[in-house]
Amino acid sequence: MDHFELKNGELHAEDVPLAAISRETGTPVYVYSRATLTRHARVFREALSALPSVHIAFAVKSNPNLAVLRLLAREGYGADVVSEGEMNRALAAGMKAEDVVFSGVGKTHAELTAAVKAGIGQFNLESEEEGIELAEIAASLGKTASCALRVNPDVDAKTHAKISTGKSENKFGVPYDLAAEIYARLSALPGLEMRGLAVHIGSQISDLEPSRQAFLKMGELMKALRGQGLSVTHMDLGGGLGVPYKAGDQLPTPADYGAMVAEVAGGWGATLMFEPGRVITGNSGVLVTEVVRVKQGANHPWVVVDAAMNDLARPAMYDAWHDFMAVKPSGETMTANIVGPICESSDTFAMAREIDVVKKGDLGVFRTAGAYGATMANTYNSRALVPEVMVDGDKWSLVANRIDPATILAAEQVPEWLD
Ligand code: LLP
Numbered sequence: 001m002d003h004f005e006l007k008n009g010e011l012h013a014e015d016v017p018l019a020a021i022s023r024e025t026g027t028p029v030y031v032y033s034r035a036t037l038t039r040h041a042r043v044f045r046e047a048l049s050a051l052p053s054v055h056i057a058f059a060v061k062s063n064p065n066l067a068v069l070r071l072l073a074r075e076g077y078g079a080d081v082v083s084e085g086e087m088n089r090a091l092a093a094g095m096k097a098e099d100v101v102f103s104g105v106g107k108t109h110a111e112l113t114a115a116v117k118a119g120i121g122q123f124n125l126e127s128e129e130e131g132i133e134l135a136e137i138a139a140s141l142g143k144t145a146s147c148a149l150r151v152n153p154d155v156d157a158k159t160h161a162k163i164s165t166g167k168s169e170n171k172f173g174v175p176y177d178l179a180a181e182i183y184a185r186l187s188a189l190p191g192l193e194m195r196g197l198a199v200h201i202g203s204q205i206s207d208l209e210p211s212r213q214a215f216l217k218m219g220e221l222m223k224a225l226r227g228q229g230l231s232v233t234h235m236d237l238g239g240g241l242g243v244p245y246k247a248g249d250q251l252p253t254p255a256d257y258g259a260m261v262a263e264v265a266g267g268w269g270a271t272l273m274f275e276p277g278r279v280i281t282g283n284s285g286v287l288v289t290e291v292v293r294v295k296q297g298a299n300h301p302w303v304v305v306d307a308a309m310n311d312l313a314r315p316a317m318y319d320a321w322h323d324f325m326a327v328k329p330s331g332e333t334m335t336a337n338i339v340g341p342i343c344e345s346s347d348t349f350a351m352a353r354e355i356d357v358v359k360k361g362d363l364g365v366f367r368t369a370g371a372y373g374a375t376m377a378n379t380y381n382s383r384a385l386v387p388e389v390m391v392d393g394d395k396w397s398l399v400a401n402r403i404d405p406a407t408i409l410a411a412e413q414v415p416e417w418l419d
Helices: 018-025 034-047 066-074 084-092 109-118 128-140 176-187 208-227 254-265 278-284 314-318 405-410
Strands: 004-007 010-013 029-033 054-059 078-081 100-102 122-125 145-152 192-198 234-236 271-274 285-295 302-305 324-326 333-339 348-356 363-366 388-392 395-400
Touching: 010 018, 010 029, 018 029, 018 285, 018 363, 018 388, 029 034, 029 278, 029 395, 034 054, 034 066, 034 254, 034 278, 034 388, 066 084, 066 395, 078 084, 084 100, 084 109, 100 109, 109 128, 122 128, 122 192, 122 234, 128 145, 128 176, 128 192, 145 176, 145 234, 176 192, 176 208, 192 208, 192 271, 208 254, 278 285, 314 348, 324 348, 348 363
Parallel strands: 029 388, 054 078, 054 271, 078 100, 100 122, 122 145, 145 192, 192 234, 234 271, 302 333
Antiparallel strands: 004 010, 029 285, 285 302, 285 363, 324 363, 333 348, 388 395
16 A cells, blocks of 8 residues: 555655656655555555564665654664664664664675674674684674674565575575584674574565475574574574565455464564665555657657666566556556666666557656665766655655766766876
């Protein structure tokens, strides 16, 4: 459910016409709905309310905008971060350091040091090597780092290969069969407090069974560790719950997910930790774009829009579907290809798709663009970095400026020896 609806024949974000926003900001522009974000944050929390002890760390990578993080901090969310940059954003947004989880397979020495100094709540270690390095850093600073060991359960999440993370051929975590001995060795190191296990098998998960299998395996491992006298008080079950992108998509709801977790893990006697990203932010944002022109094609017309793969990379990277809708639909439809202006064929949003009739100068939106949208934007083809707006009822604010190509150009210089 979201708050992007037609009112008087015109698409609104909550009570604000998208046309009114883009008149001031220009296009392309991402627009987020505060009410939708808040609703999703609450629905997800509510879905876990049967569990005795829960910690929710929003996956910052899905939408790191400062205003989005502030909203989620106010909703009592912590953060799952994967770089020092994300960590600093979470802290700047008002999240408490102890509510931050630091994930990622390649945390550098400098990042581990900064995170120990900041008092980050949990490090999700992806290897024994990382644990040894972190132990040395923490001990030298006279601190103890709380850690979970990320385990690769060798379970296929049945999602797109590029966002699958729980198979043994994926780079993430330690092999399931080695996890117990690694956990035991790390537990003996000064500077570390091994407090749990972590798992994340993939993103845009549309079938709960692989997650259930992975969680069952993690439960077995937890029991084995406890049987050896090791402490396991926290179990991080990751993120990954998918969202509908297309009319008719049937996805498990947060309530379905919560019920499955309660069935498998409700009796574990551990604090359960979650790292949702897309399910919170996905449907909370749209990308507004203007039609540059409609040009004739061999089969279908090409609708050339002013948004491109640098603004919304998902279709080019994962063949992802984003619904397209005219901001002022006439009620008539046509079959067309929707493409951006970038000079490669991967800059394609849709082929042979039935869409609202649009013409030069019309506005349209790509829906479900709140997750992995602006955060993956870049400046390819020397295009601007796309701005972001948040709407709240009948008011709206720019929450990220457009970064012009001129600003990016100003950060470059020609060495004198070239002239
Ligand atoms: N936790 C960990 C350790 C992760 O690697 C991820 C996502 C999440 C949590 C959050 O997953 P979510 O709840 O958002 O599914 N760019 C891709 C998605 C990449 C996901 C990376 N990891 C896309 O646009 O589909």
